[in-house]
Amino acid sequence: MNTYVCQYCRQPSDASQRTCPLCGAPVDIRETVSDSGWVEQPPIRDMAKLQFGQSHCQIAGTTVPVAEFNLAHAEMVYFSHHVLLWADPATRMQTMSMRGGWKRMMAGLPLIMVEAHGPGHIALSDNHPGEVIALPLQHGHSMWVKEHRFLCATGNVRYDWNSNDVWYVTGDQDEQETHYPMGQFGDVFTASDRPGLLLLHAKGNTFIRDLRQGESLLVQPSSLVYHDMSVRVHLHLEYPRNLGFAFWRSNWDYRNILVRVTGPGRVAVQSIFERPEEMEAIRNHSYATRRRW
């Protein structure tokens, strides 16, 4: 009986291999944990292979890794068209029908999702230094993923997206602007009828934390990569203690816009994140906690 469970993808795996056949994480290394409890996601070894269905995926490169698929007959993956690196002519490609085109366009989400059907070879890569993260999903399991982190998923993983409900409004009456620090929408992937594989691309290094029930942490909104659906997220505004000097430095001028993530569940962050937007007074916002020092 196989009792080995991969510590990164949390699936029953094969300890006799050098790398987990489901997620590519090295099997023969010790877990790297920071003093505060963040587990560093080990990069997938160059040329490691992941198995899904009758197909497999090979990860090539370590700085900007490429996911190269050998698709079996009647199996397929889907991806956003801009991550396609190369494909052999035998691979049949077609667009995937998606709902909410207007909303997706307004939110800056990719409009065109492409399906690649086997048999054939196809390779995908993002264009930033970072890591490919493989998340095998068990039947019925869902995962929230921040927008633009998605690389591809197998055909049996259902793709959905919903509002993050983390926002704030700046500007005057006539020129109000709504900001979405972790994106307007989040991607939600669910293994519908059988297990599936989800591949993400995270920029920089990736760190995972298992939050206990009720445990919370403040993180940069744009650093999020994925989290379990059980993790709750809301806006958190933190105002450093104001020493009361120059007139243009009112309280809003040096606030920190963070999100509070509350367990239980897994949360993953990447070490590259976007710079916070220009600071203006917040007129309105989604549910938020505040701290004034």
Add this chain to the structure above:
Amino acid sequence: MFSSVEAIQCGWCKAQNQPGTTTCLTCGAPLDVRDKVSDSGWREAPRLRDMTEFRFSASTCQVEGELVPVAEIALAPQDAVYFEHHVLLWKDESVPLESMRTAGGMKRTLGGMPQIVTVAHGPGRIAFSRDAAGELVVLPLHPGMELDVREHAFLLASHSIQYSFVRIKGLANLLHGGNGMFMDRFVTAQYPGLVLLHGNGNVLERTLHPGEKILVEPGGFLYKDSTVAMQAVQMALKTGMFGRHGMFLAEMTGPGRVGIQSMYVHHGTDE
């Protein structure tokens, strides 16, 4: 105590370490590898091992990751660090934040310098990272040292280090130099301290003798001792019979250290 004969001197920060240690307790540099120095005298900044820990004052810093490293600080109760607010990756809820008084607000605004420098006080944990692949450069400063750093390149500094900024003189610098208008200046008074920089790509350092000059691509400049003079010089380039182009470089004149980075990235997100 260990004798000075047995002690291992760190090749990067020159601190003395106990025999048998594999990483410097002051700057985290590996002690069991040889310095990498190019034929022309540029020394590679030590690549810090994943999860390396080092100390400053009563606090510790742990470096996590190697592509875009994160500096995770465990602040002791009496300690503090300051940083530009946009490098904060995560923090414990209990870590108090405070804005730092920075002189010359209008000048800083016009020069594109951060108006907001935030101070985090201990006890508690807080982590920082920047937005490009590169490496952390740990620069312990002894009393009386002055260090000039390219604007927006510093990740954090310990509270015992005074923070100000200096204007880079010369219109050519301002218009063509690519150095920016100001540099951050870190000065230690009577207590030692620590400055952490993030260099894009790889970081190399060279120590110039008095009067020795070196020309550096302005975008690659990262830090220098304040004793090193910097000015923009124009290199005239002829292209064909009538073509003439100017290329501006930063001329550094010793004595002191000069640090450069191998990749120049515009300071902004491309997403």
